Amino acid sequence: DTGVSQDPRHKITKRGQNVTFRCDPISEHNRLYWYRQTLGQGPEFLTYFQNEAQLEKSRLLSDRFSAERPKGSFSTLEIQRTEQGDSAMYLCASSLQGRGNTIYFGEGSWLTVV
């Protein structure tokens, strides 16, 4: 059973460095989402792709954040010039359009900016 896979699971970085997270969705899923979750909060939507097209971006996604899904399969989320406020868990999710929009999440990538 191959669910949504995220890498790395944990990342500690110094403030000002760039980090990149990768997400591999469930293989037949054409929609892919990124969410951010901070301690004590529910996940907050960042952006979503349908195939390779990025269809929606949250205002939370500042210009230091960029997400790509070049071939409509895996996706990367890059954070440039990291700040301490970027410390959070970054969750990837995927779904198949039309299947009740059931959205499956990965295990998340924890980012700690020191």
Added chain:
Amino acid sequence: GEDVEQSLFLSVREGDSSVINCTYTDSSSTYLYWYKQEPGAGLQLLTYIFSNMDMKQDQRLTVLLNKKDKHLSLRIADTQTGDSAIYFCAESRYGGSQGNLIFGKGTKLSVKP
């Protein structure tokens, strides 16, 4: 997540039923979801309900939807210690055509033996 509200804590004894409540604000929401999150882990989809339904049962889980009051509940029968986790309610807006799920802050369920 301020548009979806949940109580933050619930404590029950093993074997009892747990009822986790949620209120949402957007009457156009078409799908409503319950997710479970264990410490340090991602979110596990437990169940979801389409807005034209008022009840859905799946083994130990029962979801009730009161669309008029915008109230959603999750009942877990015969609660076990393994059910201890944070439970998130989420709504899907825009007719479910996009991915913007709005989550509550989560209800931490503690199950005492």
